[in-house]
Amino acid sequence: MKSAAQNFRLSAALRFAAATALGAVALVSASAHAGTVSTEPEESTVNSIPAPKPSWFFVQRGFVLPGTAIYDSATGKYVAQIETATLGDLAIDPNGKYYYSAETHWTRRIHGTRQDYISVYDSTTLKFEGDIDIPGRILVGGREHNFIVSDDGKTGYIYNFSPVSSVNIVDFAKRKFVKSFELPGCADLILNPGVGLAALCSDGSLAAIDLTGGKVDITRTDPFFSATTDPIFDNVQYDKAKGQVVMMSYTGLVYTAKLGAKPTVGAPFSLQEAAGLRKAEAKPLDLNWYPGGGQPTALHRASGHLFVLMHAGEYWTHKDGASEIWDVDLAARKVVKRIAVEGHPTVLNVTQEASPKLIVVAEGEGQGAGSGFAGTAQVIDPATGEIKHSIKDAGSGLVQLAN
Amino acid sequence: MKSAAQNFRLSAALRFAAATALGAVALVSASAHAGTVSTEPEESTVNSIPAPKPSWFFVQRGFVLPGTAIYDSATGKYVAQIETATLGDLAIDPNGKYYYSAETHWTRRIHGTRQDYISVYDSTTLKFEGDIDIPGRILVGGREHNFIVSDDGKTGYIYNFSPVSSVNIVDFAKRKFVKSFELPGCADLILNPGVGLAALCSDGSLAAIDLTGGKVDITRTDPFFSATTDPIFDNVQYDKAKGQVVMMSYTGLVYTAKLGAKPTVGAPFSLQEAAGLRKAEAKPLDLNWYPGGGQPTALHRASGHLFVLMHAGEYWTHKDGASEIWDVDLAARKVVKRIAVEGHPTVLNVTQEASPKLIVVAEGEGQGAGSGFAGTAQVIDPATGEIKHSIKDAGSGLVQLAN
């Protein structure tokens, strides 16, 4: 990271400068002579950063402050800010070359003409490269599945709700809007390799959206969950290598679906039973452990471990922050570890490194739930439960990863 | 105040409803029968507010949150929000009919085309009535003298710095931009009845700006203060009835100038000497009481009392928050009272009522000085020093009044 490297350079040079009792001024200019105070004017420069790394995480600053902060989970250090908007959605080019920010603005702040577009930023200079106008997008923010990019990085899909439910398709190579299609009764876009997309639907089914032909063909599985009684969290986990999605319901039922032209959904298992507890009920009064938060699950794909933000409570507390993170071995259908967490985080992700790091974020204090002020991010080692880094005022929104 | 009235109506009705053991539902609809639970659907309505009152104060929410909050100092209650922008300037029509918000925005949030304009809002409905485009304005925020309105309410003056120093004139009756003129070396616009404007200049003079002819005629007094050694705070006090301005320097020198085509500046007096202390110096090391903050003085015009935010410290601490408010009788040149304040407020104003109220605001906690988060506002009775109301998260910017 650039700033860490600079700090090192500065302190190394300072040790030398200290011997001459002249201090840091000696090294602020490349043309300065060590041993004399430099009065050489410095040049203003602009830093650049590497392409996204597997150890980086991206935190939306929340509902009030625009921008997505990049941190390195290896160091806990801030890298830079990607210029996203409040209620915006960030997508990261799988090839690591671009950041895409889906935004909506009026020409005159809150009045004038509405504009919806994707801003394109180079991933190393973070320079603005241009906008791709689109017909609209949902205004909600804080979701991973409203703006997704195809695995080859060529196509972007942006969910729209106007309140007609539809999807916009953008060609990133040509940097232009291609077309939109209506998606009645479904949302939560998921890549569906070889087919196009998948989505969750309000009738409790999974839709397969075939984009390979001229006409968009939408088919649905049989309903397998209740969208009103025991909904599946928006925050579904997509695993390209296995061609599947892992889903979590409010009561803690873990579903796995095989993607394809005709997705198949396996029988779910209860998270609580997987932890040796009784299954949770889809009604209040019964105290149990429940998943909760805005981004309650994260999948470490290589190991097949699902991490879940859990809190003790009753049903219909699915937005509550966590007091534990449960580590679920999906193949064994077992909760293999319960990690205590502080600060009631509502947002969770996990890096895809061989030794993964958990990232949790809690909303900032003050002005009540939903004020959207930046809160503390923690980097946790799931192997030990140790807090590796704690970053104040990091953000309150989604945590995303580059891969 | 509308919401206060509603609360009263609700609680009065509740007392009645309690007798029927049916609760608040009985009265949510005008067509409900008391004694039965109403299932009548309610209509969505929109509230309106009275024209600005002498007891109201207007707090900019700060550098991060747009909007100016109206509070009533008589009740401590929130009235509504005027739709101003961050780095924007609010001006209040002296006739009480409009609020004017000077703003600058780019068509696409932080890129696109720059637009500078005055948005006009009806003072009772707060409805947006339209924009008046102007060629530019200074981006600084938090100042009273960058956007002022003539005493008859017909003309607006907006300071611009691009970095050429100039003034834009707007006709509010016709709702259009009239013209701009350059104002080299001066800023801080003050009304100058019968002449046009006055301004403070970097050579330590006061400029008279004659707008009565076709050509703008700018003349300056002899320099009477040092703009770099002992500057006069931007926050000068204009008194239309007396045709004068009251000014405060960093060291606490109080200047009074008679406005006109050729303004005359009287000999200043020392605030500290007026309090029976030694005069403050314009250099550090000497500990004394100094004025400080973003809006450190406020004049109660009818009584000729100047209130000043004061802190104990050294020179060049002119942004520090206050631990006392000094009440200065200008005619007697005496500090007649020192009122202890908590929370280190940096912003002060005083209502122009017969029994005035002081309003102080301190910047919100967190993320360091200048983070611009909303802090606590206090309403203080200057007669007793009593805190009448304390309002959390009120704002961090300027406090303005309607008259």
Added chain:
Amino acid sequence: MKLFNADGLGEKVLRRFAGGTSRRGMLARIGVALVAAPVFPLLPVSRAEAAKPDRSPESKTVFARNAQTTDDTKCDYWRYCAIDGSLCTCSGGGIHSCPPGAEPSPVSWVGTCINPDDGKAYLIAYRDCCGKSFANKCNCDGSDRETQLYTQQLNNDIIWCFGTKSMEYHCSTAVMVGAA
């Protein structure tokens, strides 16, 4: 009493929202139920049904057991069981009134809340007031029977400012629709 039937609600309202015209598939296109504002005709509410005592499990959420009916500027006011955002009652508005200068959205998300005074369930429309910047006063986040994005009309994270001049979110009201 059943759980709120979104589809049943939707059909009636949406036909009205679509202006009563025969425009193809307004309901199918939206695929969700929406609660129309008074500028559009309102739901017919069965008083007989509303009189039935509610014994369903949803009457006993943590929120419902702790709710009060006297102060609508607090998050635990009974109607706020599924609200998310700033209360308009703290921002110059009322329980069903927008603050001056804001515009009520003609459509909204809905909640089913229990009035602890009579133990009955009522349908509440959380109508956003739009066109002014975030009030950020009295922020609350109720989650009774709140669902996810694919069931939009029961999700409270969406900015529900459709059909208003500006979609900028200011605050939320909790408008009585009728017995659930």
Added chain:
Amino acid sequence: MKLFNADGLGEKVLRRFAGGTSRRGMLARIGVALVAAPVFPLLPVSRAEAAKPDRSPESKTVFARNAQTTDDTKCDYWRYCAIDGSLCTCSGGGIHSCPPGAEPSPVSWVGTCINPDDGKAYLIAYRDCCGKSFANKCNCDGSDRETQLYTQQLNNDIIWCFGTKSMEYHCSTAVMVGAA
């Protein structure tokens, strides 16, 4: 050593800023001194003058007496005696470097700060990095010799993003101009 002479500074720099052309009254129109960025020619700095020990009162402000020279991510770093805003050193930039994607303003306000290691005064240009939204990290507000709006080049509240593509303020750097 005298207090920083704004007018003396201004004339030299502004002639350059105005492109060396004879365009009428650039200096008079602005009426202030501005410090140009390296894309414009820089001030000639007298090394002989810089070598003189500083005994002036301004070397002894509260800020100067408590300043340090080792950590440029803290508000008490010596060069920040008159900075106002977010430190770029905390936001992916450096003491004279903008974070990626931000653009340094070609002009800036200035401060005169004392380096406690040699006790001498240096002219520091607080060059804003522009075109990204407020970093809001490591916010500092130094006020040594900071003045009011009518002396713009010594005021640190103004958004000093002139001549950049976007005037959105991101963070501030503290660039060494030379001995004061």
